[in-house]
Amino acid sequence: MSGAVDLELRPVSPAGDRLVKLADEHALAFAERAAEHDRLNTFPDAHWAAMAESGLLGACVPERLGGLGVTRVQDVVAAVNRLGRGDGSTAIGVNMHLSAPWFFGRLLEDEADERRVRELRLLLRLAGSGRAVFCVAFTEHGRHIPWPATEARRAPGGYRLDGRKGFATNSPACTVLLSSVRVVDDDGQPRLGFALVPRSAPGVEIEEVWDALGMRASGSHNVVYRDVALDERMVIVTGPLGEIATATFPLVLVNALGLAAAFLGIAEAAHAHAVDLAGRTRKAPSDRPIAERPAVQHQVGEAEVDLALSRGAIAAAARLLDEFFDGHAQADLDPGDLHRLMKTVQCVAVEAKRRAIEVVDRAMTVSGGAGYATRSLLSRLYRDVRAGPFMQPFSPLEAYEYIGRVALGLDPMVAL
Amino acid sequence: MSGAVDLELRPVSPAGDRLVKLADEHALAFAERAAEHDRLNTFPDAHWAAMAESGLLGACVPERLGGLGVTRVQDVVAAVNRLGRGDGSTAIGVNMHLSAPWFFGRLLEDEADERRVRELRLLLRLAGSGRAVFCVAFTEHGRHIPWPATEARRAPGGYRLDGRKGFATNSPACTVLLSSVRVVDDDGQPRLGFALVPRSAPGVEIEEVWDALGMRASGSHNVVYRDVALDERMVIVTGPLGEIATATFPLVLVNALGLAAAFLGIAEAAHAHAVDLAGRTRKAPSDRPIAERPAVQHQVGEAEVDLALSRGAIAAAARLLDEFFDGHAQADLDPGDLHRLMKTVQCVAVEAKRRAIEVVDRAMTVSGGAGYATRSLLSRLYRDVRAGPFMQPFSPLEAYEYIGRVALGLDPMVAL
Amino acid sequence: MSGAVDLELRPVSPAGDRLVKLADEHALAFAERAAEHDRLNTFPDAHWAAMAESGLLGACVPERLGGLGVTRVQDVVAAVNRLGRGDGSTAIGVNMHLSAPWFFGRLLEDEADERRVRELRLLLRLAGSGRAVFCVAFTEHGRHIPWPATEARRAPGGYRLDGRKGFATNSPACTVLLSSVRVVDDDGQPRLGFALVPRSAPGVEIEEVWDALGMRASGSHNVVYRDVALDERMVIVTGPLGEIATATFPLVLVNALGLAAAFLGIAEAAHAHAVDLAGRTRKAPSDRPIAERPAVQHQVGEAEVDLALSRGAIAAAARLLDEFFDGHAQADLDPGDLHRLMKTVQCVAVEAKRRAIEVVDRAMTVSGGAGYATRSLLSRLYRDVRAGPFMQPFSPLEAYEYIGRVALGLDPMVAL
């Protein structure tokens, strides 16, 4: 798009254009109801119905299976970013959801096993029509990601699943849960794995506990599995405990970058609000708009710097992922490469989320006391945006050591 | 106190010891109810009744007039700080209130006019018994402090007052309001002045509009004056519009520093909570307390640095004020000196309030997701502490230029 | 390049590949002599001879005119970045030089006037063979860029030039100087313009005054013009004083972004040195490499974050420039668009240069006392990298207000 003069995240394919256009339209509508869902701590079912209807939820499903055919990470990330401008809670839920069909589509490309192909196609077809909505439920309170306590034990015909997941964003909307699990096979040896759990399976319960400072409409509840029976093919062993599985790395990478884009969207909304306010707010005795005060220009200038850096870096990282995934089939993935790629994504994500907080803070400053009022958009965004750093896979308590260890050539997983 | 090993704010006189001991006790009690007042957005009348009862509200009244006889800014600031650990909303209200009798006590020392002396004594006696509670209502939406629109017009026997003040912290508890006003005397020439308004005077209304992100129990409502009749002596002309009046500078200085101490208290409470949490929270697979993780130690270390700097600088600034006021009677105050003193107080206040925000943010980080929950103490403190920079006299949009202009020898009031 | 796992600046065309390969080779060689030129404050003539020889100096000249045919800003910026890793002084000189033929090449594309075309071709042919080396001498001490005091006065057959330029990076190597000038035509009305001055013209003098904290091999001397006679065609009026001329905006944009890339290169060199050091340095009593200390990992992690953000944002901005310039011929340039584009470039540049300083600072910290020694690479890089923010067009004293004003829709040039 040759007319662009800023680093706003933009789609890079015709399918991406359609997706981002949809995201923009939804964002506008969601923004109107976001304050109410925040106040009442309710889940915006209507948002999800609308996105199923419009086809947005099927964005990453191939066209032949009923979706929009988006394959570019750059497109996904741009769409999540736009949704974030309207409603951060919904944006992070969509990010979680979209990454799943994107990942299944990638698996499908290289899959030789015919039964597997049929299953993936079925799943994607359901996603394409908006009937399959995914919830990535990995986090457990008090445990690092690659050390889940949730256990899938061998049982006749498959597995039995027990455990509890927290921060399961988007759980009220989902029909399928993806959870990391500790697989205990017949040899009694626990391994890290991955389970696909139908929301409707007996023993699955969503505990509606989510009540937080912000992101109140994200439905990030607990999920409890109580002796849930799973078909054998719904559990996949990915490797030893304590490591990020090579096979699922692409999913984790896309998820992490999309989250950063969502929080960037929140910051963009706050900044736009502040710029608008600064042009309209007048302060006696001069009665000129406060935009003309150098201190306001300075704050706005600093926020622009933060946004430009985050946008540019997210865009560059998304492009990097696309190029890397294009060049590497699942079978060709190398753990060393993936950790270096994760280091890059993590650098961008941890900083973009931190700067998003600062941008909203500056918007608050520009607003004078006005932004501090409960009814102000800014006071909600200030609460929402603080969620960013808690988001997985690496919080600030882990991220810098992880990054540092990869850079220094040390085993990075020790940091966790 | 020779056993001290940190820079905690401490009293420096026997009267101050009593005051700070009271503040500590109240803080403990207030902390228990703070969450509820926050949730319901209610004013803690019981806190104010208890402080009237205990004598805390009369702290700055001479003993002979029924108070505790506190004269040291250092003592006041330490007490406000302790209250801030329990309930920031009440702490900033108490700060506003206490500065008034402190200021009247100072005026009394040098006052020669006998009628004036009688009036000040009466006011102080009321304050000493807890019956006079003051609200400093200076701020007006959309106007800089030394340019009020609220007007006191000459009228038979005194003045008539009209106008609207915002952010009138503590207004539900007060019996007397102190407001900056534009005095229009018979010559039609507007001047900057100062009015003492009985809460019960006809035409005074508290608009209960305060509903904000944090500091929800501070009762920072609007005050409306509608043709309020004031006795002549209740209005004092202090100087030209657009300047901070020399005579009221001491009040403004003490107020500004006390506010910083209140927000420091909020930060201290958050930090103590995080340190406690870090010792108790265990994270698998090692199952050791997260306090043993270097990243947690680093966060705690940075927060300690912030607290030490703020504490040390507030203590030093409070001592400076005491020494300066001891050496300068009201009649000896020089505007140039006062601006340089204000520069110092402002440097300390703007930074202590900014760092208080960062300390709470770090506590949040240390908490993992736990602090983000609505029920967590940290999520309330995170909202409360953000109010600091908005507080008068200088927000971050004015403070740096003000400080810079004083340092560069330029007229500082132009920055406003 | 599908194998990439980080955001390193990379070429995007075959011509760019050749250029960046050359830059890498030169950087290696330059690095060896950089310490000596720094110590002796000498200009590295040999570097410039080598780059003329290798063809690097002709990189932006079309192949048919003897150059490498590089047209992508992305390629130029990547090459300057690589040179910066070896020798920052030479890198900023090359950046200044390369932007000129890049700009002339761009002018050539749309030029209709045949005489003009012949002149541009001649200039480019000289540059292609390494015989024309350009010095962009815009800065004047005590004056903002669009208000030069250097004056080109109408005279028979052309103009006479008088004035003094400072910080004329690369002046010892140059054969042609490009200077902003105040053109005074027959109407006596001063306008902003642009002069091409042969180094060998009578009246041109390089005052060898450059002796600075860092960037000592950059030859950033003064240039004095004393009644220099210029052919009419060597002076071009670009617009009113006080504005950045629309026509020269592309040159300024490329220059500004290239500078940021050069300073990024310095930071990358320091970081690589620190990482290497951390792996080798052992500290008793444990005698393990300090790389294993969490505090070192944290520092390295923070530096990686800074580098990733700067790299990603510079890459994204360079791509944006290429796309914009592809879509806009010189005749189609709109001042509003150009300021918004400059805002973007400025956001990236001001921050990348600031973070480059921080990265070198962190490398210093990781080094322990070792990096503080005069003989250490880090102590030189620490001095070099501090030059970044002074570089034109906007220093930190102007940049944030400029950015803020563009964002707020105000006239940006007032900030200067």
Place this chain on the structure above:
Amino acid sequence: MSGAVDLELRPVSPAGDRLVKLADEHALAFAERAAEHDRLNTFPDAHWAAMAESGLLGACVPERLGGLGVTRVQDVVAAVNRLGRGDGSTAIGVNMHLSAPWFFGRLLEDEADERRVRELRLLLRLAGSGRAVFCVAFTEHGRHIPWPATEARRAPGGYRLDGRKGFATNSPACTVLLSSVRVVDDDGQPRLGFALVPRSAPGVEIEEVWDALGMRASGSHNVVYRDVALDERMVIVTGPLGEIATATFPLVLVNALGLAAAFLGIAEAAHAHAVDLAGRTRKAPSDRPIAERPAVQHQVGEAEVDLALSRGAIAAAARLLDEFFDGHAQADLDPGDLHRLMKTVQCVAVEAKRRAIEVVDRAMTVSGGAGYATRSLLSRLYRDVRAGPFMQPFSPLEAYEYIGRVALGLDPMVAL
């Protein structure tokens, strides 16, 4: 001093007044020669002769033993700060020197052993006349402070000393060296200890290796001990290896805080220079001093904030030390208290040194390109001030974990 309006470090006793007055006078004289010593990398012998002459070097010696009788840490720290404004190199040397007689004076107070008393008196009398100049040589390359490799082995009549110390600030001026040592007594068990070594003893060599980015006149050379014979009483065992000895903690605390004050002085000098420059520098086209530009006021404002916080916190910490030491004789010192006190001092020191760097950086920014010139005062101060964080006992690589561990109630020495 009731007229004070800022937080400048000030003496608190008559003896301190005399000391600080001397320091101010010396600073003025030293400032004139500092640039030359920096350029030539020479040690300012004349500074030390002048300070012996004036009595400054004997400041901490009781009056009855020929000194000024300064006992207050607040006075010492203020004097070192003033020297820092004139010449940072000399200031840190004086800090090292002064802390020794201050410490011996403290030991003398509680000493019962008569021979010990005589020795301390002798040492102090020498110091009082300026004939004993101390060098605290603790640091060893590649080792943490409480794990020295320098060894004092039992030998007939006393000990033999071998080892090498680095960063021995002030070594060219000294007559007595204080070094931490590994004492190996007859039982073969190594313990941490402390040696007093006459500079003139056979086997003591100063290796003149100091050649660094800044602090070039500090003479921070290596000291080599080669089989140096020491009288028994010159070696004191203080405790187990790996711990800071309780007895020497006071020395370390005063040293650490004085260093922070020295670097504050460097920052104050840079800031004063920038403020002065801003009032004189004019920039076309407006031709008004750049002090009138809001961006300059903002920079100056931020620097004032940094200075106010550092000054206030250092003053408060110095007062804390005085009160603590007044209340605790050597025999009453408790390691837990001392670590908490060290935490406080370390918080203040690490941050004051970091902010000193930022203040000089801002001064550089305000200067425009001018401060970057080699001849500029600012370019020297920029190099000098960077030494701060390397200074012992805790560099930034250790300080935050140390502070965090003390705050979290963990064993702090593990962090080293």
